[in-house]
Amino acid sequence: MSRKLVHTPEGVRDIYGDEKAKKTVVEQLLHEKIKGYGYRDIQTPTFEFFDVFSKEVGTTPSKELYKFFDKEGNTLVLRPDFTPSIARCAAKYFMEENVPIRFCYQGNTFTNTSELQGKLKEATQMGAELIGDDSVQADAEMIAMTIEALYHAGLSDFQISIGNLEYFKGICAEAGLDEETELELREYISGKNYFGAEELLDATHVHHKVKEQLLKVSDLFGTAAILNDAKKAVSNNRSKKAIERLEKVYQVLCDYGVEKYVSFDLGMLSKYNYYTGIIFKGYTYGVGDAIVKGGRYDNLLQRFGKQAAAIGFVIVVDDLLAAMNRQGVIVSGMESYVKIYYTEADFKEKLQESRKLRASGKNVELLPFQRKSV
Numbered sequence: 001m002s003r004k005l006v007h008t009p010e011g012v013r014d015i016y017g018d019e020k021a022k023k024t025v026v027e028q029l030l031h032e033k034i035k036g037y038g039y040r041d042i043q044t045p046t047f048e049f050f051d052v053f054s055k056e057v058g059t060t061p062s063k064e065l066y067k068f069f070d071k072e073g074n075t076l077v078l079r080p081d082f083t084p085s086i087a088r089c090a091a092k093y094f095m096e097e098n099v100p101i102r103f104c105y106q107g108n109t110f111t112n113t114s115e116l117q118g119k120l121k122e123a124t125q126m127g128a129e130l131i132g133d134d135s136v137q138a139d140a141e142m143i144a145m146t147i148e149a150l151y152h153a154g155l156s157d158f159q160i161s162i163g164n165l166e167y168f169k170g171i172c173a174e175a176g177l178d179e180e181t182e183l184e185l186r187e188y189i190s191g192k193n194y195f196g197a198e199e200l201l202d203a204t205h206v207h208h209k210v211k212e213q214l215l216k217v218s219d220l221f222g223t224a225a226i227l228n229d230a231k232k233a234v235s236n237n238r239s240k241k242a243i244e245r246l247e248k249v250y251q252v253l254c255d256y257g258v259e260k261y262v263s264f265d266l267g268m269l270s271k272y273n274y275y276t277g278i279i280f281k282g283y284t285y286g287v288g289d290a291i292v293k294g295g296r297y298d299n300l301l302q303r304f305g306k307q308a309a310a311i312g313f314v315i316v317v318d319d320l321l322a323a324m325n326r327q328g329v330i331v332s333g334m335e336s337y338v339k340i341y342y343t344e345a346d347f348k349e350k351l352q353e354s355r356k357l358r359a360s361g362k363n364v365e366l367l368p369f370q371r372k373s374v
Contacts, residue, residue, distance in 0.1 A: 011121030018334075023124070023321055025333045026153050027106060030126050030315060033149040037141065039104035039128045044085040046107070050075040052084050057303055058273030059084050064113045078110035081272070083297065083312055086129045091304035100133040106317075119289070120318060127294075127314035134298060134309035136245065139278045140252035142311050146282060146292055147258045154329045155320065158284035160261055160292065161221070163268030164246050166277050167230065168217055170238030175201075175210040186269045189218055218267030224250050224259075230266050242277070249278065274300040278311065286326030291319045338362050341369040 008014060015023060035041075050067065053059045060080035067077050079085055086103055094101055106126040113121065128145065130138050143160055150158055168189075172182045181204060188197035194215060201211045213234060220230045227250070231243040246264060253259050270279050275295040282292025294313025301308045324331065338357060342350035354364045 009121075011119075013120065019321075021334060022331050023317065025331050025335075026321060026324070027124075027126060027317060029153040029331075029333065030149045030317075031104070031106065033152040034104045034126075034128050034145060037102070037128075037145050039102040042086065042089065042103040042105050043107070044079070044082070044089055044105070047076045047078050048085060048088070050077050052088055053077055053080060057084050057300070060111060060272075064111050066110050066112045079107075080109055080111050082107070082109065082125060082127060082314060083129065083272075083274070084300065084303075086312070087131075087297075087300045087310070088304045090129075090131050090308070090310075091301055091306035094131075095306055097132065100138070101131045102128065103131070104128040123319075124317040125314040126317055127312060129310060129312035131301070131310040132308045133311075136248040137252055138309075138311055139245075139249045139296065140256065142294060142313055143249070143262070143280055144253060144256040144258050146280075146294065146313050146315070147261045149315065150282065150292070150320070153320070153324075154331050155284060155324060155327075156329075157327065158261065158282055158291070159263050160280055160282050161263050161265045161268060162246065162249065162278065162280045163265045164242040164278055165269065165275055165295075166242035166245070167234070167239045167266050168214075168269060170236045170240075170242060171210060171213050171217070171234060173238060174236045175204075175206045175214065177204065177206070183273065185214065187271075189214075189267060190269045190271065192218070194218075220266035221264060223263060226264050226266075230264075245278065270295060280313070282315075284323045284327070286323035287319045289316075289319060291316050291323060335363055338364045339367055340364060341367050343369045 053065060055062065065077045065080055067075055070076055082105060086105065090101060090103070104127065106124070108122050108124050110122050128142070130142060143162065147160055168186070169182070172185070177185065181200065185197055185200055188194070188200060197215060201214060206214070216233065220226055220233065227243050227247055231240055234240060250259065250262065253262055268279055268281065270293070274297045276298045277296040279295030280292070281290035283290055292313055292315050294311070296309070296311040298309040301310060340350050340354050350366065354366045357364045
């Protein structure tokens with residue numbers, strides 16, 4: 001047999017032993033806290049029609065999707081992201097529902113990219129979506145629940161950074177930028193390519209005052225005190241209202257008692273174009289990327305025929321576990337195993353002992369006794 005067959009392709013890996021046991025426990029702890037907020041489990045297919053994740057929806061670029069065909073010739077893709085799948089499902093089964101709907105889920109996502117930088121092409125995510133509630137309280141609930149879930153899983157040293165895309169969009173509208181230019185500028189700023197952003201704005205002949213506002217968006221980050229500076233930095237009402245929304249969210253987060261885990265970043269601009277307002281990311285040390293990604297997507301369900309505001313988040317479980325391992329976090333609730341050894345003469349006796357222990361909830365390995373060779 002070829003030695004190559006025992007290896008996995010680039011970007012995926014086997015998880016087994018204590019690592020898998022720890023992952024299972026952490027998923028259970030996260031799920032426990034999310035369910036405590038009234039969220040109900042939902043399971044969507046691993047693959048969907050291509051159009052669910054199309055460019056118009058504003059999700060993962062087509063070149064990063066795993067695409068294949070069914071026997072009817074339809075283009076299918078492995079899900080790169082849960083949110084469009086949940087939006088499709090909500091539109092299909094809850095079209096006439098007018099009260100808020102709470103979903104939670106877990107499963108794997110698949111991204112076909114060559115720019116791995118230590119990231120996996122197959123990653124486990126756990127998340128929640130609140131559909132049909134456009135309130136400040138809904139924004140705060142989602143962020144507070146994220147904080148409590150991470151803490152419940154054993155992580156204590158982390159920050160949730162919150163932004164509002166409407167702040168950036170308000171300045172872009174004042175500058176008269178079209179949608180295509182805005183998306184290009186967002187990509188430059190997200191990638192910290194300020195020279196590219198400046199060249200783009202120069203080419204569009206944006207007024208120098210508005211140009212400075214756009215280029216300085218990424219400097220507006222820090223504690224709640226930065227919100228006042230951000231409000232003073234702009235003159236358009238759309239951006240000012242975005243700051244007022246953040247101020248209200250912060251007040252509710254203070255009511256939850258989780259404000260010490262919160263910071264703000266007005267330069268936070270997601271690669272997912274379906275986000276419309278509040279967005280947030282969770283960071284901790286030990287990993288180079290956000291372990292939590294979330295935000296409001298009030299227009300996405302319209303793509304599937306339902307008018308409903310929505311907000312959600314995902315926790316990247318693999319990155320969370322990597323951070324916890326590097327921080328030396330001990331995961332509570334890890335199950336222990338009892339080993340019982342038998343010989344041919346006492347097998348029945350040891351079997352009965354094993355069965356009693358298993359009946360009491362213990363995990364028991366029944367193993368043949370082997371004498372050590374001299």
